[in-house]
Amino acid sequence: MIRRALIVLAVALFGFMFAGLSVHHVERQSLPPLGKRYVELVPQERGAPNVITGILLTYRAFDTLGELAVLFMVAAGVGMVLGGREGDHANRLSDATPPPRQASEIVGTGAQILVPLIAIFAVYIIANGHLSAGGGFQGGAVVASSAVLLLLANPKQRFDQQMLASTEAMAGVLFVLVGVAGLIFANGFLDNRVLPLGQFGTFFSAGAIPLLSVLLGAKVGCELSVIIDRFRT
Amino acid sequence: MISTVVLVTGLTLILIGIWGMLTHRNILRIIIAFSLIGTGTHILIVAIGYVASGTAPIIDRSLSIAKAPMRAVDPVPSALVVTAIVIGLAVTAIMLAFAIRLYQAKKTLSIDAFTESRW
Numbered sequence: 001m002i003r004r005a006l007i008v009l010a011v012a013l014f015g016f017m018f019a020g021l022s023v024h025h026v027e028r029q030s031l032p033p034l035g036k037r038y039v040e041l042v043p044q045e046r047g048a049p050n051v052i053t054g055i056l057l058t059y060r061a062f063d064t065l066g067e068l069a070v071l072f073m074v075a076a077g078v079g080m081v082l083g084g085r086e087g088d089h090a091n092r093l094s095d096a097t098p099p100p101r102q103a104s105e106i107v108g109t110g111a112q113i114l115v116p117l118i119a120i121f122a123v124y125i126i127a128n129g130h131l132s133a134g135g136g137f138q139g140g141a142v143v144a145s146s147a148v149l150l151l152l153a154n155p156k157q158r159f160d161q162q163m164l165a166s167t168e169a170m171a172g173v174l175f176v177l178v179g180v181a182g183l184i185f186a187n188g189f190l191d192n193r194v195l196p197l198g199q200f201g202t203f204f205s206a207g208a209i210p211l212l213s214v215l216l217g218a219k220v221g222c223e224l225s226v227i228i229d230r231f232r233t
Numbered sequence: 234m235i236s237t238v239v240l241v242t243g244l245t246l247i248l249i250g251i252w253g254m255l256t257h258r259n260i261l262r263i264i265i266a267f268s269l270i271g272t273g274t275h276i277l278i279v280a281i282g283y284v285a286s287g288t289a290p291i292i293d294r295s296l297s298i299a300k301a302p303m304r305a306v307d308p309v310p311s312a313l314v315v316t317a318i319v320i321g322l323a324v325t326a327i328m329l330a331f332a333i334r335l336y337q338a339k340k341t342l343s344i345d346a347f348t349e350s351r352w
Contacts, residue, residue: 007252007256010251011248014248015248018244022240022241027284028283028307029285031284034309035308035309036302038308039290039302039305043292050290051291051301052290056312056315056316060312064316067320070320070323071319074324074326077327078327081334138315140319141318201292224322227326231326231330231333
């Protein structure tokens with residue numbers, strides 16, 4: 001009873017705080033200085049129409065690299081927590097849970113039709129990251145969603161772990177190498193002007209941004225697929 | 234106006250998440266509540282970046298380079314949220330992995346069964 005009262009009190013206090021925040025919220029009438037600089041600089045200096053991708057892959061690309069490290073650690077961490085001794089693990093689950101049921105025909109056929117389409121859509125999102133809404137992170141998540149669909153359609157499906165791991169490692173190494181190339185041939189680490197900026201708004205433009213986007217998409221897609229794959233009992 | 238609606242939506246989601254985390258005893262439900270708090274925070278950050286009658290900061294036919302600083306919304310919160318979504322997924326994955334391990338240890342998902350680390 002006391003517990004319940006305390007919970008109600010805590011939620012009410014949070015609600016009071018949030019109510020104050022939303023009552024006093026004033027909509028911005030103009031961009032703050034930092035956002036304004038980015039909106040001006042990304043198209044002019046970096047040649048990318050999509051300002052957000054421009055920020056993620058040039059000015060704050062170092063953070064993106066750190067984020068890739070976080071994703072890698074999560075994949076390793078999930079593997080460590082769920083891994084353990086293989087036989088031991090299987091024994092403990094088999095007595096409690098029934099074997100996975102075969103997916104229905106609708107899901108199976110749907111997966112056969114949809115997975116190639118999802119894959120093409122993912123490539124489109126990743127490759128057009130510098131021109132329209134999209135980019136490596138978003139496209140990588142779409143790739144992982146096709147992996148989920150494959151697993152739902154066929155729970156016994158085995159992904160080639162070796163291939164996923166080496167693709168991911170290659171993408172990571174190439175990402176850093178492009179960054180180092182920026183250090184040597186341009187103005188700093190992960191500077192996108194190592195490649196020619198090209199004509200604004202065309203597919204081959206914005207220097208190294210499309211290349212970094214593809215590498216990021218490959219890495220995120222493989223990483224998330226590995227994480228999802230680890231959850232299969 | 235729009236940003237206030239979005240802001241209130243985000244704050245409400247956070248509130249629902251806090252309530253769910255405190256009342257439920259099932260670990261999976263606590264994880265869902267945690268994800269709700271995360272989603273609410275993302276919506277909140279995007280709402281803060283909105284500029285009155287602004288549009289997406291993508292230069293195309295309807296938004297020229299010259300007009301962009303006047304009409305685009307703040308790109309910095311959007312860029313932050315893109316990364317935060319991926320990290321949110323990663324954190325959820327880690328929590329679910331721990332939930333599976335806890336279930337293997339005690340054959341239950343109730344948080345009441347795990348009293349050893351209680352202070």
